[in-house]
Amino acid sequence: MAILDLYKTESYDYFLPEELIAQSPIEPRDASRLMVLHRDEGTIEHRRFRDIVEYLSPGDLLVANDTRVIPARLRGKKGSGGEVEIFLLAPLDEESKKWKALVRPGRRLRAGQLIFLDCGIRVVVESDLPEGIRVVSFPDEIDVRALLEEFGEVPLPPYIRKKDLPFERYQTVFAKNDGSVAAPTAGLHFTEALMASLSQKGVILAWITLHVGLGTFRPVNVTDIKEHTMHSERYVVPSQVAEQIAKTKSKGRRVVAVGTTVVRCLESAALENGSVKYGPGIASLFIYPGFQFRVVDALITNFHLPKSTLLMLVAAFAGYENIIKAYQIAIKEQYRFFSFGDAMLIL
Structure with missing residues (x-):
């Protein structure tokens, strides 16, 4: 060749x-x-x-x-009640209060949108980045990594159908x-x-x-x-x-x-x-x-x-x-x- x-x-x-x-x-x-x-x-x-x-x-x-x-997937709802999924990718600051994330449904979650996680925490969509990535922020009093350990889900690859491993x-x-x-x-x-x-x-x-x-x-x-x-x-x-x-x-x-x-x-x-x-x-x-x-x-x-x-x-x-x-x-x-x-x- x-x-x-x-x-x-x-x-x-x-x-x-x-x-x-x-x-x-x-x-x-x-x-x-x-x-x-x-x-x-x-x-x-x-x-x-x-x-x-x-x-x-x-x-x-x-x-x-x-x-x-890290168990980087969190679930929640919009104010209207529609279900939302947040997949955290990487922190943007040393305190880990702002993260790059993928959100679903992406087209309906733009800057300023509030997301109410199932665990009771409120997350704000701060801005849009290329390739469908969003910046999301957590309240100052929240330890995000501890939150993920308690409520986050394993981000298994999309080709693995079994999600309860x-x-x-x-x-x-x-x-x-x-x-x-x-x-x-x-x-x-x-x-x-x-x-x-x-x-x-x-x-x-x-x-x-x-x-x-x-x-x-x-x-x-x-x-x-x-x-x-x-x-x-x-x-x-x-x-x-x-x-x-x-x-x-x-x-x-x-x-x-x-x-x-x-x-x-x-x-x-x-x-x-x-x-x-x-x-x-x-x-x-x-x-x-x-x-x-x-x-x-x-x-x-x-x-x-x-x-x-x-x-x-x-x-x-x-x-x-x-x-x-x-x-x-x-x-x-x-x-x-x-x-x-x-x-x-x-x-």
Whole structure:
């Protein structure tokens, strides 16, 4: 395939039978299937996720995302009695009194509108932003994060029909820092026992924080992917992790990213020599074939939506032909797709 074809959004489309969209997680977490893709040879192995220990070596650095999903969906009513749904995306101020949000029904909720939440709190729609986003404000005396923990609902992806799943199953076992509206799903496969096995083998575990935004679900709607405007997400790379990456690189060991969020974080913070800049930052990097990776040497990821920026990222990392072949095999072999689906290890 000519390289120019890889800039066309339609090149990242594929047909997925609906029954392969995972509607609930596998128990235990590490019992999910694992496709191992060796990108240089183009070969594939079929394993279980817990077997990942066999593919990592002492001195490898496994970097995961410790963000925690907040129960960001609130329900209420307009003054007229019509039902309203608010999906909080990100706070706009340090006190977290004003938030970017999606509201439903959006066309009927404009600036100045009052929303009366089911829990008795009054919310004001302050202003309109592009892409259907609103700014909503809460009363000064309200602790919004405490409100969400008590009354908020899990913001499961739109393709998951089952909405009564336990909240903890949409969190990684190492989730710590509140801020995401979607889980970093590659991390959902890890258990405490599996992480202990990795540590015992000599694999070094490290965590960055990148808060996943709603843009992760949005498809690419332009014909030429170079014209797509990538969403932005906040991240923090601790100084200790930056030091660990530098040491790992100097010793010729691998930096293994748990998920596309870690890839976007580390490659956004990358320096010329393959080390990374520590501290807070904004990831707005759009990774597609032709991108030169500086930090990440291996990737653990799930199977992604057609025409998505995540699919384009893994195609850039593994090679387009390798990914197209792997997805065809995954469908034939009845792998489970998307957030609660099976995993892929790209070496």
